[in-house]
Amino acid sequence: MKHQRDEAISVDEHLARLLDLVHPLTVKTVPISPALHGAVLASDVFAGHAMPLWDNSAMDGFAVRSADTANAPATLEVIGEVPAGSSWDPELLAGQCVKIMTGAPLPSTADAVVRIEDTSAATTGWDVSTVQVNLPVPAGKDVRAAGEDRTAGELIARTGEELTAARLSALAAAGASELSVRTSPRVAVLITGAELRSPGEELARGQIPESNSFLMSGLLAESGITAATIAHCVDDEHLVRAKLAELSATHDAILSTGGVGPGDYDVMRKVLADQPRVYATRVRVRPGQPQCAGRLIGGAMIFALPGNPVSAAVSFELFVRPALRAMQGHGQLQRPRLQAVAAVGWSTAGNRLQVLPIVFEHGQSLRCAPAVAAGRISHSVGGFGAAQGYALIPDGIQQVHPGDTVEVLRTAP
Ligand SMILES: Nc1nc2c(c(=O)[nH]1)N[C@H]1C(S)=C(S)[C@@H](COP(=O)(O)OP(=O)(O)OC[C@H]3O[C@@H](n4cnc5c(N)ncnc54)[C@H](O)[C@@H]3O)O[C@H]1N2
Numbered sequence: 001m002k003h004q005r006d007e008a009i010s011v012d013e014h015l016a017r018l019l020d021l022v023h024p025l026t027v028k029t030v031p032i033s034p035a036l037h038g039a040v041l042a043s044d045v046f047a048g049h050a051m052p053l054w055d056n057s058a059m060d061g062f063a064v065r066s067a068d069t070a071n072a073p074a075t076l077e078v079i080g081e082v083p084a085g086s087s088w089d090p091e092l093l094a095g096q097c098v099k100i101m102t103g104a105p106l107p108s109t110a111d112a113v114v115r116i117e118d119t120s121a122a123t124t125g126w127d128v129s130t131v132q133v134n135l136p137v138p139a140g141k142d143v144r145a146a147g148e149d150r151t152a153g154e155l156i157a158r159t160g161e162e163l164t165a166a167r168l169s170a171l172a173a174a175g176a177s178e179l180s181v182r183t184s185p186r187v188a189v190l191i192t193g194a195e196l197r198s199p200g201e202e203l204a205r206g207q208i209p210e211s212n213s214f215l216m217s218g219l220l221a222e223s224g225i226t227a228a229t230i231a232h233c234v235d236d237e238h239l240v241r242a243k244l245a246e247l248s249a250t251h252d253a254i255l256s257t258g259g260v261g262p263g264d265y266d267v268m269r270k271v272l273a274d275q276p277r278v279y280a281t282r283v284r285v286r287p288g289q290p291q292c293a294g295r296l297i298g299g300a301m302i303f304a305l306p307g308n309p310v311s312a313a314v315s316f317e318l319f320v321r322p323a324l325r326a327m328q329g330h331g332q333l334q335r336p337r338l339q340a341v342a343a344v345g346w347s348t349a350g351n352r353l354q355v356l357p358i359v360f361e362h363g364q365s366l367r368c369a370p371a372v373a374a375g376r377i378s379h380s381v382g383g384f385g386a387a388q389g390y391a392l393i394p395d396g397i398q399q400v401h402p403g404d405t406v407e408v409l410r411t412a413p
């Protein structure tokens, strides 16, 4: 491992190094299914047909020749019925109409639909051989035209886009039968620390409830990845080394927390010192300063994050999430940056980028306030529970004042 203990690097520099080491995972072509929700497309997808496929009715009513209604009220002969799913294309002569239901193909000889509410059938019911149309309807009224949404061959979704509920349903509606998507990374979470006990366990002095496994697996889930393994290891160099070798053989990435500081018991940093493609560094950010990351000899990426819970969360947001998104083949690695007005003032990290957990307040403009005390972010896991995002305060700014506009990331609704 390369040590860079004296010179801290910028967030952008650390991220760029990580991104240099990762590559998108393999592509698989699979039948379209709801299980693909959250997957990332590996090719552009075009509409297989016009959307809608053919002119169809937007309402339950009567398909008419609009000219027949010009002098409404007008009585028309009802020659049949076209429910949704019907392939019947009746030929309407002057003065004729058919009952038609929402989504059914409009007869080629009709050019408008009269809603049942605007006819005598509103009172008599559907079982009629003639119907009085109360209003004139213009051509195209309540008709959904073929291709008005998307034309055949039009782009529906692009390479690198995530299959959200909306996008996946659009592709299904566009007639896609198979999709090429990236394989999702198999990610292991490795929790280190002798002081950690399972939540709910009795605690002796010096022991605390372990919470980073919940944090890491939850952040992975919010990135569309199910943690394949959650492993725990005490601060023992041999055990940590063995665990890393084991996990590296079966996972694309390992996410660890704890043991990257300069302390005597900080074994993760020591164990990773053997790894030629892993480097330890300090990043000019608060929290999230000590980082070890790179590619293990076994092949997996390692992201060894600091143990302080909020430091680990910030590290995930700044470094791990973009790197995993690169592995997933996402076109967009970072969240959009928004602007919010500081509802209160706070002290910054001075000569480092401050990444402050915030809650949002909604008024005329988006406002934000610290979720945790600005000077004591890294361990404040309690206050962090309410956080909806982060304020990013660049180095060189000493103080945020109430009313200042700050850059924010929104991570939760
Ligand atoms: N002399 C120095 N000490 C420290 C420095 C430094 O530069 N010089 N950096 C500080 C900073 S900044 C951070 S961040 C931490 C990094 O610490 P480690 O990665 O070695 O993490 P640990 O020491 O193992 O734990 C830190 C803290 O977090 C708690 N923790 C750890 N794992 C969990 C977990 N799974 N669930 C809940 N809480 C966890 C742990 O109990 C500690 O309180 O180092 C500073 N020190």
Ligand code: MOO
Residues within 6 Å of the ligand: 285, 286, 287, 288, 289, 290, 306, 308, 310, 311, 378
């Ligand atoms: O990185 Mo530490 O997170 O600055 O507290």
